[in-house]
Amino acid sequence: EIVLTQSPATLSLSPGERATLSCRASQSVGSYLAWYQQKPGQAPRLLIYDASNRATGIPARFSGSRSGTDFTLTISSLEPEDFAVYYCQQRSSWPRITFGQGTRLEIK
Amino acid sequence: EVELEESGGGLVQPGRSLRLSCATSGFSFEDYAMHWVRQAPGKGLEWVSGISWNSATIAYADSVKGRFTISRDNTKNSLYLQMNSLRADDTALYYCVKDLSITRYYFDQWGRGTLVTVSS
Numbered sequence: 001e002i003v004l005t006q007s008p009a010t011l012s013l014s015p016g017e018r019a020t021l022s023c024r025a026s027q028s029v030g031s032y033l034a035w036y037q038q039k040p041g042q043a044p045r046l047l048i049y050d051a052s053n054r055a056t057g058i059p060a061r062f063s064g065s066r067s068g069t070d071f072t073l074t075i076s077s078l079e080p081e082d083f084a085v086y087y088c089q090q091r092s093s094w095p096r097i098t099f100g101q102g103t104r105l106e107i108k
Numbered sequence: 109e110v111e112l113e114e115s116g117g118g119l120v121q122p123g124r125s126l127r128l129s130c131a132t133s134g135f136s137f138e139d140y141a142m143h144w145v146r147q148a149p150g151k152g153l154e155w156v157s158g159i160s161w162n163s164a165t166i167a168y169a170d171s172v173k174g175r176f177t178i179s180r181d182n183t184k185n186s187l188y189l190q191m192n193s194l195r196a197d198d199t200a201l202y203y204c205v206k207d208l209s210i211t212r213y214y215f216d217q218w219g220r221g222t223l224v225t226v227s228s
Contacts, residue, residue, distance in 0.1 A: 034214045036153075043203055043218035044153065055208075055216060087153055091213035095167030097155040 002026055002093050004100035006086075012108040019075040021103045023088035031066055032092040035073045038102075039084045047086075048073065075105075083107050110134040110217045112204045117222030120194055128222055130187040130204030135217075137185040141165075141207035143215060144178065144189050146200035146224075156202070157189065161210055172198075194226045 003026040013019055023033065031051040036044040046055040048064035051071060061076040075082055088100040116128040128144070143158040157168045157178040166178055177190040187204055202224055206217035 032213075036215075038153075043220060044215070045218075046208070046214060046216045049208060049212070049214040089153070089155075089214070094213050095158065096169075097158075097213055099153040099155070102152050 001096055002029060002090055002098055004088050004090055004098055006088060006100035006103045008103060009101075010104045010106060012106050013078055014108045015078050015080055017078050019073075019078055019082070019105060021073040021075075021086050021105070023071040023073070023100050025069040025071070025090060028069055029090040029092035032090055033064075033066070033071050034089045034091070035062075035064055036087045036089065037082075037084045038087065044087065078105075080107075110206065112206065112217060112219035114202060114204045114219045114222035117202065117224045119225045119227065121228050122195055122226055124194055125190070125192045126194060126224060128189040128191065128202055128204075128224070130219060132185045132187070132204075132206070135206070137180075138162075138182040139210065141209075141211045141213070142180060142187045143205040143207065143213075144187075145203045145205050145215065145218075146198075147203070147221070148197075148200045151200075154200075158207075158213070159187070165211070191224070194224075196226050198224060199226045200224060 005024045007022045035048040038044040051066040052064045111133045144156040175193045179188045201221040203221045204219040205215040208214040208216045
């Protein structure tokens with residue numbers, strides 16, 4: 001099973017700051033990685049797929065990148081509504097789809 | 109507007125069965141793979157099962173293989189999950205999820221979820 005390790009577990013930042021969230025895969029997943037945002041009491045929302053493609057309706061301040069087995073979600077300038085939990089997910093090893101454990105982005 | 113509405117959750121004793129349903133609208137159901145993803149209380153996300161547009165390809169997480177059965181009815185735009193031999197660690201919010209495409213295995217539309225609680 002491919003394990004996705006997200007870091008940090010919690011990130012404390014202020015609105016307007018830049019957020020950098022990491023997801024490391026235990027083995028190659030190619031570019032088959034997605035990012036989701038989940039707010040309390042809500043279902044997750046797809047932000048990024050194939051490592052760097054923004055999903056429909058996602059603001060340009062969200063971007064994704066890949067370097068080998070390391071993936072990064074960047075939020076260029078945090079808006080108040082961006083504080084949430086973020087998950088990465090790989091589909092490379094279908095049907096063994098796995099998620100990371102999540103990073104909580106909280107207001108400092 | 110895409111809508112996914114789960115139903116069928118509830119409190120069930122260990123070893124018993126439950127059938128979840130997901131009614132969909134707002135998109136061409138027969139053109140997309142569909143999935144179930146669950147989230148235990150206060151925990152992360154776990155993919156449970158997926159089914160291709162024509163039911164030819166079906167897959168399960170190891171944790172539910174042999175106990176859960178996914179199915180779909182394209183004439184009713186509905187997805188199902190038959191859950192047998194339920195265990196306490198199956199307790200979770202179960203989301204019905206639409207695939208990004210025919211079979212991309214990314215999840216672009218989610219229902220609100222239906223809560224399954226397995227307890228004696």
